[in-house]
Amino acid sequence: MRVRLEDVARATGxxxxxxxxxxxxxxxxxxxxxxxxxxxxxxxxxxxxxxxRGLAGSRSxxxxxxxxxxxxxxxxxxxxxxxxxxxxxxxxxxxxxxSPLRLRGHDPIRRIDALVADHHIxxxxxxxxxxxxxxxxxxxxxxxxxxxxxxxxxxxxxIGVCMDEQQAAKAVVQHLLELGHKRIGHILxxxxxxxxxxxxxxYKDALAAAGLxxxxxxxxxxxxxxxxGVIAARGLFELARRPTAIFAANDDMAAGVMWAANERGLKVxxxxxxxxFDDTPLATQLWPPLTTVRQPSREMGxxxxxxxxxxxxxxxxxxxxQVPYSLQIRESTAxx
Amino acid sequence: MRVRLEDVARATGxxxxxxxxxxxxxxxxxxxxxxxxxxxxxxxxxxxxxxxRGLAGSRSxxxxxxxxxxxxxxxxxxxxxxxxxxxxxxxxxxxxxxSPLRLRGHDPIRRIDALVADHHIxxxxxxxxxxxxxxxxxxxxxxxxxxxxxxxxxxxxxIGVCMDEQQAAKAVVQHLLELGHKRIGHILxxxxxxxxxxxxxxYKDALAAAGLxxxxxxxxxxxxxxxxGVIAARGLFELARRPTAIFAANDDMAAGVMWAANERGLKVxxxxxxxxFDDTPLATQLWPPLTTVRQPSREMGxxxxxxxxxxxxxxxxxxxxQVPYSLQIRESTAxx
DNA sequence: GCCAGAAATGACAGCGCTGTCAATTAGCAT
DNA sequence: ATGCTAATTGACAGCGCTGTCATTTCTGGC
Numbered sequence: 001m002r003v004r005l006e007d008v009a010r011a012t013g014x015x016x017x018x019x020x021x022x023x024x025x026x027x028x029x030x031x032x033x034x035x036x037x038x039x040x041x042x043x044x045x046x047x048x049x050x051x052x053r054g055l056a057g058s059r060s061x062x063x064x065x066x067x068x069x070x071x072x073x074x075x076x077x078x079x080x081x082x083x084x085x086x087x088x089x090x091x092x093x094x095x096x097x098x099s100p101l102r103l104r105g106h107d108p109i110r111r112i113d114a115l116v117a118d119h120h121i122x123x124x125x126x127x128x129x130x131x132x133x134x135x136x137x138x139x140x141x142x143x144x145x146x147x148x149x150x151x152x153x154x155x156x157x158x159i160g161v162c163m164d165e166q167q168a169a170k171a172v173v174q175h176l177l178e179l180g181h182k183r184i185g186h187i188l189x190x191x192x193x194x195x196x197x198x199x200x201x202x203y204k205d206a207l208a209a210a211g212l213x214x215x216x217x218x219x220x221x222x223x224x225x226x227x228x229g230v231i232a233a234r235g236l237f238e239l240a241r242r243p244t245a246i247f248a249a250n251d252d253m254a255a256g257v258m259w260a261a262n263e264r265g266l267k268v269x270x271x272x273x274x275x276x277f278d279d280t281p282l283a284t285q286l287w288p289p290l291t292t293v294r295q296p297s298r299e300m301g302x303x304x305x306x307x308x309x310x311x312x313x314x315x316x317x318x319x320x321x322q323v324p325y326s327l328q329i330r331e332s333t334a335x336x
Numbered sequence: 337m338r339v340r341l342e343d344v345a346r347a348t349g350x351x352x353x354x355x356x357x358x359x360x361x362x363x364x365x366x367x368x369x370x371x372x373x374x375x376x377x378x379x380x381x382x383x384x385x386x387x388x389r390g391l392a393g394s395r396s397x398x399x400x401x402x403x404x405x406x407x408x409x410x411x412x413x414x415x416x417x418x419x420x421x422x423x424x425x426x427x428x429x430x431x432x433x434x435s436p437l438r439l440r441g442h443d444p445i446r447r448i449d450a451l452v453a454d455h456h457i458x459x460x461x462x463x464x465x466x467x468x469x470x471x472x473x474x475x476x477x478x479x480x481x482x483x484x485x486x487x488x489x490x491x492x493x494x495i496g497v498c499m500d501e502q503q504a505a506k507a508v509v510q511h512l513l514e515l516g517h518k519r520i521g522h523i524l525x526x527x528x529x530x531x532x533x534x535x536x537x538x539y540k541d542a543l544a545a546a547g548l549x550x551x552x553x554x555x556x557x558x559x560x561x562x563x564x565g566v567i568a569a570r571g572l573f574e575l576a577r578r579p580t581a582i583f584a585a586n587d588d589m590a591a592g593v594m595w596a597a598n599e600r601g602l603k604v605x606x607x608x609x610x611x612x613f614d615d616t617p618l619a620t621q622l623w624p625p626l627t628t629v630r631q632p633s634r635e636m637g638x639x640x641x642x643x644x645x646x647x648x649x650x651x652x653x654x655x656x657x658q659v660p661y662s663l664q665i666r667e668s669t670a671x672x
Numbered sequence: 673g674c675c676a677g678a679a680a681t682g683a684c685a686g687c688g689c690t691g692t693c694a695a696t697t698a699g700c701a702t
Numbered sequence: 703a704t705g706c707t708a709a710t711t712g713a714c715a716g717c718g719c720t721g722t723c724a725t726t727t728c729t730g731g732c
Contacts, residue, residue: 002453004688015712020690028710047453051390052688055717059690060387069419075617079411086436095455098434100422117338117383119431226621255621262623281411282618285562285591287598340718351682356720364680388718391687395720 003046012040023048025313050095060120062095063308067127069100076280077297078127081150084301085125092309097121101130109139116143123147123308125301128193131158148308148318150300153194159311159318160304165195165277168293168325169202169247170209172275175291175327176245177210179335181273185243187222187232187253199249199277218243222253229256230263237264244272244336251276251283254290258332269334279328288331296323339382348376359384361649386431396456398431399644403463405436412616413633414463417486420637421461428645433457437466445475452479459483459644461637464529467494484644484654486636489530495647495654496640501531501613504629504661505538505583506545508611511627511663512581513546515671517609521579523558523568523589535585535613554579558589565592566599573600580608580672587612587619590626594668605670615664624667632659 005023009016014033021029022037029037040046054060065085067078082098089096099115101108108130115121124147130136131152140147149160176184186203189196200219207214220235222228229248233256236243248254254276258268266272268288276283279294303321311318341359345352350369357365358373365373376382390396401421403414418434425432435451437444444466451457460483466472467488476483485496512520522539525532536555543550556571558564565584569592572579584590590612594604602608604624612619615630639657647654 002688005690006688016688017690017713018711021711024690030710033710047450049391049688050454051387051396051456052717053690054387055385055391055687055719056689057691057717075412075415079415082434083405083436086434095433097431098418098422100419114383118386120387226617252621259621259623281562282621285588285595285618287595287623338718341720342718352718353683353720354681357681360720366680369680385718388687389720391689391717392719393687393721 002049003044005046005048008037008040008044008046011044012037054120058120059122059312061093062097062119062121063089063123063125063305063312064097064099064115064119064121065125065127066099066101066130068130069102070104076282077278080297081127081301084298084303085305087298088302088305088309091306092313094122094309101136103129103133108133108136112136112139112143116145121145122312125160125305125308126150126152128152128195129190131160132192132194146308146311146318148304148311149320150304151194152320153197155320159307159320161300161307161321161323163295163300163323163325165198165325166202166205168327169199169277170205171202171325171327172277172291172293173203173206173247174209175329176247176273176275176333177206177212179245179273179333181243181245181336182212183215183218183241183243183245185218185220185236185246187220187229187236187246187248187257189222189224189249189253191221193224195277196249199247203247222249222256224250224252226252226256226259229253230260231256233257233260234264237261237266245333246272246274248274248276251278251280251290251292254292254332255282255286258286258290268332273333273336275333283328283330286332291330291333292328294326294328299323338385339380341382341384344373344376344380344382347380348373390456394456395648396458397429398433398455398457399425399459399461399641399648400433400435400451400455400457401461401463402435402437402466404466405438406440412618413614416633417463417637420634420639421641423634424638424641424645427642428649430458430645437472439465439469444469444472448472448475448479452481457481458648461496461641461644462486462488464488464531465526467496468528468530482644482647482654484640484647485656486640487530488656489533491656495643495656497636497643497657497659499631499636499659499661501534501661502538502541504663505535505613506541507538507661507663508613508627508629509539509542509583510545511665512583512609512611512669513542513548515581515609515669517579517581517672518548519551519554519577519579519581521554521556521572521582523556523565523572523582523584523593525558525560525585525589527557529560531613532585535583539583558585558592560586560588562588562592562595565589566596567592569593569596570600573597573602581610581669582608583611583613585613587614587616587626587628590628590668591618591622594622594626604668609669609672611669619664619666622668627666627669628664630662630664635659 131149149158152158220232222232276292283290310316467485485494488494556568558568612628619626646652
C-alpha cells in the first residue's frame, strides 16, 4: 500500500542504497541513474518515511523553533516569524516543532536535552532573548545542534538574520528632530535584549548628530509590554519639562504611550508625538496611526531558516543576513 | 549511550515486550511488574524514541494543529490557541506539528494526505473555518484520523470545545439596550463562520427580547479584519439615522469601528458606543478600552486537545465541552 | 489436587530506512 | 591491451520499538 524506497529501487533496477543516495543528494551518483531514480520517485509518488529516516540515520529532518514564553508578549511578532519558518520548512521538506521555553522558572536546558534526545532535531531557530542565553547556546553546541538566530546580540558568531536596528532607531529619532522636537523621551525595552540596546544607542546617536545633549531623565525603563509603556509614559508626563515627543522601543509600548496620553487628555500628535518600532498590525490600528520602523518579521523567519538549512544540507556555512529597515511615517508624529 | 527499552527490560528482569506494554498503558500487566518497570524507567531516565515507536507501531504520538492561513488575520487568537494545545501536548508527551492550510488556492486535501502519509499523525486540532469544511472532514474520516474542533458549527458530531456565543452576543447587546440604545448596528464576520451566525443570532435575540424591530439596514458585512471594520463602520455612519451603538462580531472589527469614529470626529462612547467579541489584548489597548466578551482561547485550545487525547488513548469517546463566557464591560459603552 | 480458561508474559520478526564496508565498473596512463 | 586509482554501486546489518502469536502462570470450581 505504501510506496517504499525498496519499491522505487525495484522499479528502477538499482539497489535500495542507491535510491537512498539520490534521496539524500549524495554526490557519488551517476547523473543518468539519478535522473532515472528521480523520475521513478516522481511517477510513483514516493514519500520517504520521516520515522524510518530518523531511526536509521543521523538526521531527522526536524527543526525546532524556540522562543521564550515569559518575555514575549508580542504574540503577533512570534506568529509572523513562525509563518516564515514554516514557509522555509515547506520548501525543503523539513518539519518544524514549536517549543516554548521559560527562561525563568522552568529549566530550559532540560527542554533542549529532551528535544535532542527524543526527537533528534537537526537544528533550531531562536528568537530573542534566547539568542543570547549563554547556557542554552553552549548546550546546543555540546549537542552539536546548529542554530539560526533572529536578531541575535552577538553578530560575529551567529547565523540567521538581523536588521540594522541602531541605524533604524537613529532614523526615527532624526525624523522627530527634523520636525523640530528638542525634548524627546525614550522608553527602553527589557534590559538584556539586543533590541533595547540598539534602539537606545540609535536614539543617542541621533541626539549627538544633532548636537543635543543626552538627558538621562528622559529615558525610562519599560519591558516591551503595553502596560509597561503606559507606566513609563505616566512617568515622563510627570517631568517638570515634559517631552514633546516619545520614542518607544516597540509598538506595544508606543500604544501604551498613546493610551496614557489619552488618559491625561493629551492630543497626539498636537501635544505629543509618538513613535514605535516593529510596525506590528497594531501600528495602523491605533488612532492616530503610528509612525514606526517596519521590521519584516515573516521574511526574517524565512531567511533565518533558509540559512540554517543551507548549513544542515552542507550547502554553505550559513550566514547572518541583514535585512533593510524602512521608516513608516504616519500621523502620530507632527511638529511640536 | 542512549537508554533503550531493552535496557529497562534487562534492569527489571522482564522482557522488552512487557516494558513496551507498561509504556503504552496496556491493561494486562500485573500491578507489581508495572510498578517495578515504571520505577526502573524513572531511575534510568528512560525516554522512548518517537521515531522507533512511529516506525514499529501504529501510533506516532504526533498531532497536527490545522488552521486557515487565508481567513485568519487575528493571529493573537491562533497564538493563544496554540499555546493551549502545546500545554496539553506537554502533559501527555505528545508532539505537535503546525500546519497552516489555505482553503482557497492551495489544495488542503493534499496537505492532509501528506501529513497522514508522511507523519502518521494520530489526530488533529482544528480552528474555524476548517472545523466545518466538509471535504476536509470527510478526508480525515477516511484516513481514520480523529479530530477535535474549536468552536465548530456542527455541534452534534464534533468533539472539542465551544462557547455559547449566541447567548454571549445576546448579553452584549442587552447591555447596550439597558444603557438605553435603540438603534444598534451590527457588523458581521465572514459568512460561513459559525461565529458570524451565532453572534448575529444573539443580536437578533436581544432585540426581539426587548421588543425592538430588526432593521436589516443596521447589519453590514465584515470579514473579521480591522480594515473591514473600518469600511463597515463608514457605511453605518452614512445612514440617515445613524446608530448610537455598534456591536462588531469581533474585537478587530470593533477596533476598526473606533478608528472610523475617530476619523469622522465621533467621540466614543459619548457619540457612539462600541463593543466587540473575543477580548483580545487589543481590547484593553484601545482608547477607550473596549466592552467585549471574553473568550478563553488558550484554555479552549487546551481543553480541545485534552478531549482529543482522551479519545486517542481510549479513555473515552471525546466530548464537546462548553466553556463559560464572561462579559467585559469597559469604557467604550455608555448611555446614548 | 486437577483442569479449563483467563491473565500475564515472552519470542521473534519486521517497520523503512541508512551506515559501513565490500564489490564492481569506469577512466586513464602506460 | 594491462594495471591502477577513482567513481559508482550493492549487500547486509541494525536503528528502537511494537504486532502477532505462542507460552507460561494464575485463578477458581469441582
